[in-house]
Amino acid sequence: MYAIVEISGRQFKVEKKQKLFVNRLDVAEGKKISFENVLMVNDGAKFSVGSPNVSGAQVDAKVLKHLKSDKVIVFKKKRRKGYKVRNGHRQAITEIEISDILTGVSKKAPAKKEAKKAAPVKKEAKKAVPKKEKQDLSKLSVAVLKQMAKDKGITGISAMKKADLIKALS
Secondary structure, three states: OEEEEEEOOEEEEEEOOOEEEEEOOOOOOOOEEEEOOEEEEEOOOOEEEOOOOOOOOEEEEEEEEEEEOOOEEEEEEEOOOOEEEEEEEOOEEEEEEEEEEEOOOOOHHHHHHHHHHHHHHHHHHHHHHHHHHHOOHHHOOHHHHHHHHHHHOOOOHHHOOHHHHHHHHO
């Protein structure tokens, strides 16, 4: 089982009992914290993707310690000017351990949404066919014209331009 969670503006793929380093969190060492910005959950059988977050999903973690990351050297130089500047930086980070991944999502909810979205598209397609015959062909897109030509059995439509498609359909 794993999840993709957003912590401090960054996305991490996490599993149970995994240790990872994140940007500094304002939580005392040894305390527990929960992240509710879960973008995806996969537990083998169920695969849930949120839009943008999975509803009811949560990742619990324990703060192990606060520390600083490795030093990053920033070196600036301009040639032939005698200009050299060397700076260093150590980012403050927090080590956390993932204790639990909770899911509260059923697969039925997204399926219903897809069914609702799919039904109007089919209705629009059925309504659009009679209108296309009545409308001016120059106002239609090339993709629609190609589909109409394909329905009528016209060959060589892939190489035709819009004007050629209009002539063939007229």
